[in-house]
Amino acid sequence: MITEDLVREVALDLLRRTVTRLPADVEKGLKDAFESETEEVPKMQLKAILENIKLAKDNVKPVCQDTGITIFYVSMPTGVEIDVEKAITEGVRQATKEVPLRPNAVHPMTRKNPGDNVGLRMPYFNYKFWDRDYLEITVMAKGAGSENMSKLAMLTPSQGIKGIKEFVLNEVVRASGNPCPPTIVGLGIGGSADISGKLAKEALMRPIDQPNEDPEIAKLEKELKEALNELGIGPMGLGGKTTVLGVNIEYAYCHTASLPVSLNFQCWAARRGTVQIHPDGTVKHITHEG
Amino acid sequence: MAIKLKTPISEEDIRKLHAGDIVYLDGTVYTGRDEVHIHALEAIEKGGKPPVDFERMVVYHCGPIMKKVGEEWTLVAAGPTTSSRMNSLEPKFIEKFRPAGIIGKGGMSQPTVDAMKKFGAVYFAITGGAAVLAAQGVKKVHGVHWFELGMPEAIWVLEAENLGPLTVGIDSHGNSLFADVNKSVQGRLGKIREKLGIA
Structure with missing residues (x-):
């Protein structure tokens, strides 16, 4: 009952x-990030993050x-x-x-x-x-740290995929260390202003080791992830190789005259x-x- | 080599710090975020003063989780909040109250860097989200002021013991690690745009 x-x-x-x-996929992503960093500053940030995850789990504290x-x-x-x-x-x-x-x-x-x-x-x-x-x-x-950095763009159809890439790149640079990187970038593409916002958040519900089922979208997720990790913003914005743990995209059909794109940041936690x-x-x- | 400091911290000791230094902190630390900045500045404008003296002390951009056990407040989790929300208030806050340091995450904008240089203060970066780890660096909660602002926004009087590691993100000589990173990010953008086919 x-x-x-x-x-x-x-x-x-x-x-x-x-x-x-934290979910297993996120913890693994952070461990991999720690392994891949070579400089002292980002390594120290990720070490603190991993230590904190263990302390929280062991002591059942947030x-x-x-x-x-x-x-x-x-x-x-x-x-x-x-x-x-x-x-x-x-x-x-x-x-x-x-x-x-x-x-x-x-x-x-x-x-x-x-x-x-x-x-x-x-x-x-x-x-x-x-x-x-x-x-x-x-x-x-x-x-709120990550949510506050989130953004909606009502692009024009002619801006297309290039416009989406430009928007994501600019927003991740603008957000810099504020949303507690390494972040997960959730993108909601299409629908309407409100629908894209909901989709961006729903994208964050998908584990980072599960690409979108649509191979074209999965390709864009991977391309964006690699590009964003070349920015060098790094953990906590103090520099490093890991700026994002993943980029997850969800989409909906939209009006022929519009191209809404919402970006919702998820902090590493x-x-x-x-x-x-x-x-x-x-x-x-x-x-x-x- | 990590540096140990205890609040209150003299201007002389603060001037010895440089961006990138690692610090562990002892002594009294006050939490203060949006509402504390607003209300403290309002108080002084009206000829009053806030309930604590921030001079040469350290202000932590933090809204902790507290639990009352009997009559005592205990700290559950106390990581930093996003410092940039205080960008518009911090230069004035530093000028009026002369703290020795601010602890936070994400860095602060140029006017704060300038104020820190002028008045001898630094910005300590602590790992965002690492709230249980940070709480281990607090041995006691002395009390609370302005509790009516809500748990996250009140002034919590914390006794730090080995709080850290803190990275000096902005020093009192005009250097900011965040500005450095931002500059190198700008330098990389061209190549990344090319790769994404949006150059």
């Missing part, structure tokens, strides 16, 4: 796992003090009659106290902080309805986690087993 109590418990547990442990705002992706089977949103929101409240998470969510204008990471439209929910029999919850705990709740109440952790 999928009950509200179970969903709340699972959301709390998912948040604890997600903010204290990898980064900015535990972000909580953005959920919920895939719903038919026939679920409980209030999933209410249960997850309660899980966020509880996680804020118990993990603990930093209370980050504030009113955008008064800047008043309710202290529990809950407010109007926060946590934020994205829903998908599917024909599988289990409920899947994915969370992204998104910090890529906190994303997925869990499934099956109809018999079995909980299966996808990104953070054990």
Whole structure:
């Protein structure tokens, strides 16, 4: 049985796992980066990052003090009659106290902080309805350092792929050390202004060792990754070979007259986690087993 | 060779530091980010003063996670926040309050580099996101001011012990590692553009 109590418990547990442990693909990417750096400064930055990941995991403490705002992706089977949103929101409240998470969510204008990471439209929910029999919850705990550097460009169709490359290159240079490199660059191409923004974030949910299924897009991901790593911005913007851990692209068809491109930065502390709740109440952790 | 420093730090000791030096820090450190900068400058404009004296002390661009155990605050995680958000406030903050150092990540813009040169301050870069590691360099939380600004934005009074490694990112002689990196990035752009077919 999928009950509200179970969903709340699972959301709390998912948040604890997600903010204290990084997904395996990201940790491997950082280890590889450490091996590939030869200079003292970037090596020291990556050493601190890897040491910190281990400390966080061993002590069950948040990898980064900015535990972000909580953005959920919920895939719903038919026939679920409980209030999933209410249960997850309660899980966020509880996680804020118990993990603990930093209370980050504030009113955008008064800047008043309710202290529990809950407010109007926060946590934020994205829903998908599917024909599988289990409920899947994915969370992204998104910090502001990387999010603040994100950008939307409404290119013209004539600017094409060259325009996309130019935009990405310029934005990574502009962001420099601010989004906590090595970053993952999420690109959402096409759709509309808002759709490209959502796609850019969804691109960040894909592991960095999984190229886009479309070989042409995968080629562009690889080309951009290699080019960006020649910039020399390096870990924390202090110079080095690793500026990005990966470039992930998602796209949607768009209007013949437009070419929206959104770039969403993910800091090296890529906190994303997925869990499934099956109809018999079995909980299966996808990104953070054990 | 790593350098050990203890707050308060004299201008003389700060002037001895050069961009690229590695420092470990002891002594009292104050957290302060957007709201602390805004409110401290507002306080002084109105003829008042902030609840702590920043002179020759170190300000940490950090919004920590704190947990109250009984009556005591304990530090859970305390990595740096993005310093560039304070770019427009820092030169004035340095002029008015004369801190010896700022700890943060990502570097700061030229007006701050200039202010640091003029008033004898440095910028210490600490690894962004490495919040548990940084928390190991804090042995005690002495207290909190302006808690009403919210946990991330308050002034937390931390007792540092071996806080680091800190890289001197901006020294008091006008040098900035971030500006150096940026310059070399600009130099590489032409070749990268060519490779991407957008030259």
